[in-house]
Amino acid sequence: MSASEPARPGPATPALDPEGSTAVPEHRHPPGGGVARLAQWSWQVVGIALAAVVLVVVADAARPVLVPVLVGLLLTALLSPVAALLRRAMPAYAASxxxxxxxxxxxxxxxxxxxAQLGDGVRRLVxxxxxxxxxxxxRVDDGVLGVTGDQVDQAVEQLQQWLTGNGGQVADQVLSLGTSxxxxxxAMLLALVTxxxxxxxxxRIWRWTAGLLPRDQRERTDRAAAQAWTALQAYIRTQAVVAAVDAIGxxxxxxxxxxxxxxxxxxxxxxxAFVPIVGAVFSGGLAVLIALGSQGVTEALIMLAVVLVVQQVESHVLQPVLMGKAVNLHPWAVIxxxxxxSFLLGITGAVLAVPAMAIVNTVARSWRTPLPSEAEPHREASGDGTDVDPGSGPDDDDRTGAGTGVGGPAAAGEVRREPPGRDER
Incomplete structure (x- = not known):
């Protein structure tokens, strides 16, 4: 090397600890590198898939009990505002x-x-x-709609076969809870008692359930359950209002x-209307079909316009205003x-699918968000760099002593609300 050439920096010398040993850099990956991480990720995916299969099998076996309990949970979300209002003037059990x-x-x-009138109307319609x-x-054969009969003969025949073969599907799904x-x-009594x-x-039911968990997981679980309960309440109330508006319109x-x-x-x-997207398409198409068959093309087009207007009001006014961001699901995910x-549990599964997805989505988002007790040490570090003890905080009773209905306390960072059915003693 000539004297005019600048000295090139050599490899960095590893830092030594007080004992003189070479410290391993913190950024160095374990042996195996990407292959090891890929293998670990693959086993995690396999474990999640196996857990999902076991969950589906257990849920199917426990359907006679699980479905009424879930129906009771949905009814609780719907009726909890009324019970909360009555509890201001009477004990919790009397209000319930x-x-x-x-x-x-x-x-x-x-x-x-x-x-009687509705039953007769449904029978006459079928x-x-x-x-x-x-x-x-x-009307199609006459060319009123601009197509030939051959183009829809197969579709009409398939629809007639479906109506003939599935006339009792609703009753069969209802009776799937039992054979008598x-x-x-x-099942109905269990849903009402629940x-x-x-x-x-x-x-108190939620506090007992949360008490079964490890102490260091209760606060996070409590917050996730509270947010899931809020999402479920928003969903069931919105669906009830949407169903009523759709039916009236x-x-x-x-x-x-x-x-x-x-x-x-x-x-x-x-x-x-309680089966999102699919239910609206089915009921709206049925109304248009009745108008076409009983009145004519003009009335069918008017009925189609009415259905589209009602559904647009639902999608762009009712859903955003009433539900907001509490249930944030993409339409593709809903479908x-x-x-x-529907494939797993029939009509019952179609009705329960979206609230279940909303709960899972809310819990997952809540679980990824740090707790205030986890973020506070980073903001309140002492002058010498020593962080506040992240384990300090409320004791076990305080962390699980308030619940919001069956879903736990209010979301972290908010004032805890009086839960539906909380023991006031």
Whole structure:
């Protein structure tokens, strides 16, 4: 090397610890590098897949008990505001009992007032569907719709076969909870009893459940459960309002057009609205089909416009305003979830798929967010660089002593709210 050339830096000398040994740089990866990390990730994926399979098998085996409990959870989310309002004037169990009595009176009264008419309308609609389809095919053959009958013959035949072969599908899915009327009654009673106790004593039930977890996981689990409960409440209330608005809007349009079976259309629209996206397409298409078969092309186009307007109001006004960001699911994920739930559990799975996905999504996002007790030491480091003890904080009873319904306390960083059914003693 000549004197004019600058000296090139040599390799860095490893740092020595007080004992004189060479310290391993912190950024150095373990032996194996990327291969080891890939193998570890692969085993994690396999473990998650196996856990999911076991969960599905257990859920299917426990369906006669699990489904009524989940229905009770949904009813609790729907009725908890009423119970919370009544608890201001009476004990929790009395408020829960009065809420349940009012709910049952509403259901029984509505069924008694309109059950016969709705049942007759549904029966007449099902019986007349072949005639309606025949009238639609006749209009197609006449060239009114601009297509030939050969183009839709196969579709009409398949639809008629589906109607013939699946006429009792709803009843079969309802009776899937058991093989007799006694098992169905047992499932209904279990759902109502679950709702009653969740409304009356949901906070204590949750505290007992959270107490089974390791102490260092309770605060994070408590927060995740609270946010999941908030998302579930937002979902079930929004779906109830959306179902009512859809049924009223489409029902009024059908009534103004003079369509038959208006009561049956309203009932079908309301019930299918609890199956997101798929239910709206099915019920709206059925209303348009009835208009086409009974009135004509003009009325069918008007009915289609009514359905589209109602669904646009639902998608762009009701859903964002009522639900907000509490349930943040992409439409593609909703479609896949509903299809998967329907494949695994039939109609029950289609109804429960979206709330289950909303809960999983909320819990996952909450679990990734650091707790205030984990972030505080980094902000309150002492002058000599010693962090505050991250393990310090409220004791075990304080961390699990308040719950929000069956979902735990309010989200971290917010004031804890009085839970539905919390023991006030």
């Amino acid at each position: 009992a009065l809420t349940m009595l009012a709910f049952l009176a509403l259901v029984v009264g509505a069924s008694w007032a309109s059950g 019986a007349s569907l072949p005639d309606i389809l025949g009238e639609v095919q006749t 009327a006694a098992s169905l009654l047992t 709702t009653f106790f969740f409304l009356a004593d949901g906070g 489409i029902g009024v349009g059908a009534w103004l057009l003079g369509l038959p079976y208006v009561e049956a259309i309203v009932l079908i629209v309301f019930l299918t 896949v979830g509903v299809a998967l739930g």
